[in-house]
Amino acid sequence: MWNYEKRLQFPIKIKETNANLALVIISQFGGPDGELAASMRYISQRYTMPYNEVAGLLTDIGTEELAHMEMVSTIVHQLTRNLSMEEIERSGFDKYYVDHTLGLWPQAAGGTPFNACVFQSKGDPITDLFENMAAEQKARSTYDNILRLVHDSDVCEPIRFLRAREIVHFQRFGEALRLVQSKLNEQNFYAFNPAFDTTTAKNDNCHSN
Amino acid sequence: MNSNSMSERERLMNEINTLGFVMVEMAQYLDTHPFDRDAIDYFAHQTRKRNQALREYAVKFTPLTLDTADISNKEWSWALDPMPWEGEC
Numbered sequence: 001m002w003n004y005e006k007r008l009q010f011p012i013k014i015k016e017t018n019a020n021l022a023l024v025i026i027s028q029f030g031g032p033d034g035e036l037a038a039s040m041r042y043i044s045q046r047y048t049m050p051y052n053e054v055a056g057l058l059t060d061i062g063t064e065e066l067a068h069m070e071m072v073s074t075i076v077h078q079l080t081r082n083l084s085m086e087e088i089e090r091s092g093f094d095k096y097y098v099d100h101t102l103g104l105w106p107q108a109a110g111g112t113p114f115n116a117c118v119f120q121s122k123g124d125p126i127t128d129l130f131e132n133m134a135a136e137q138k139a140r141s142t143y144d145n146i147l148r149l150v151h152d153s154d155v156c157e158p159i160r161f162l163r164a165r166e167i168v169h170f171q172r173f174g175e176a177l178r179l180v181q182s183k184l185n186e187q188n189f190y191a192f193n194p195a196f197d198t199t200t201a202k203n204d205n206c207h208s209n
Numbered sequence: 210m211n212s213n214s215m216s217e218r219e220r221l222m223n224e225i226n227t228l229g230f231v232m233v234e235m236a237q238y239l240d241t242h243p244f245d246r247d248a249i250d251y252f253a254h255q256t257r258k259r260n261q262a263l264r265e266y267a268v269k270f271t272p273l274t275l276d277t278a279d280i281s282n283k284e285w286s287w288a289l290d291p292m293p294w295e296g297e298c
Contacts, residue, residue: 006273006293007226009233013296057240064233074294168234198236 002063009067010079010161014078014154022079023109024149028072028162029184030106030114033138035162039065041119041157047126048195051183054125054176063168067164071090073104124193129177144169221266225273228259 029035042062049055080093080102088097099105106114120131143163150156185191215223235252242248266275271290278287291297 003274003276005229005286006271007222007229009229011226011296012294053240055244057237060233060236060240064237074296077294078296168237172237172241179225179241181250203253 002066008071009064009069009076010158012071012074012078012154012158014075014104016152016154017078017081017087018084018152018155019083019091021152021155022076023096023149023157025072025079025109025146026076026161027109028139028142028146029069029076029104029109031112031142032118033135033142034106034108034114035065035069035139036106036114037118038062038135038139039069041121042114042132044119044121045123045132046174048123049125049128050194051125053179053181054129057172057176060173064165064169068165071112071162072157075155076104077102079155083113123195125180125195126177126189129180131175132173132176133170136166137171140166140170218270221262221269224262225259225266228255228262231255232259241242 004027026089027148030036042058042065046058046062049058081122083093084100088094095111096105117133120128122128122131140163143166146155146159147163150159180194181189184194232255235248235255239245239252259268263273263277266273267280271286272278272280275287276284280286
């Protein structure tokens with residue numbers, strides 16, 4: 001189960017609102033390569049991961065991603081709190097405002113609502129780890145894109161921290177992949193799915209022959 | 210005068226943040242290197258310091274976890290005290 005710690009993983013104190021920037025950064029909350037997606041991906045995959053080291057890693061990284069989701073939500077909140085009606089009208093934030101006022105709602109910058117189609121939990125350890133490594137790179141790219149759009153150091157600092165964490169997670173999943181491969185037949189990693197095929201005995205279906 | 214300009218609250222929060230980061234990093238490392246004894250000892254040492262700091266922070270300022278919210282206060286500060294996303298500026 002989960003506990004909550006009443007602090008942000010990295011401090012965020014933004015002095016100036018910016019509705020446009022908020023609508024860009026919200027992608028790391030509810031978008032395809034965002035923190036909520038990352039967390040749900042890893043936490044979903046862990047149940048069928050047959051190696052405890054990797055299940056442990058999925059739990060721990062999945063948990064940290066929730067803390068990152070909190071950071072991104074905090075950034076969006078601090079960029080939009082106390083916006084005047086004039087700023088709302090002028091910035092194009094009105095399209096979001098009409099449905100959510102200043103509330104936080106998980107969507108991508110383009111408006112697509114958060115949904116499970118943005119991630120996969122394939123039930124195959126090798127597939128899932130490649131999915132995760134790709135996810136961390138996609139998140140890193142997204143933060144690179146965000147940094148090109150940011151001119152406020154109050155926003156830069158937490159974003160840079162989040163970007164650095166993506167790279168570390170990528171490394172960790174790479175190690176997990178090596179660990180999984182070391183437990184499999186080095187002549188053929190794909191001989192069977194260790195999360196599903198309970199024995200290597202032949203069945204009479206096409207996969208085993 | 211400048212060397213002591215950080216308040217006790219800031220100092221403790223810094224310590225909790227730093228040790229919290231170490232804890233998360235070490236846990237993820239240990240997940241894929243579960244037999245690294247030095248790393249396990251380091252993890253234990255840092256988290257012990259962090260737990261002490263969390264208890265101290267709860268008593269002196271406000272609880273950051275439900276585990277440390279058992280302070281004899283007249284009010285439920287866990288809910289009443291500021292939320293982390295407010296970033297008190």
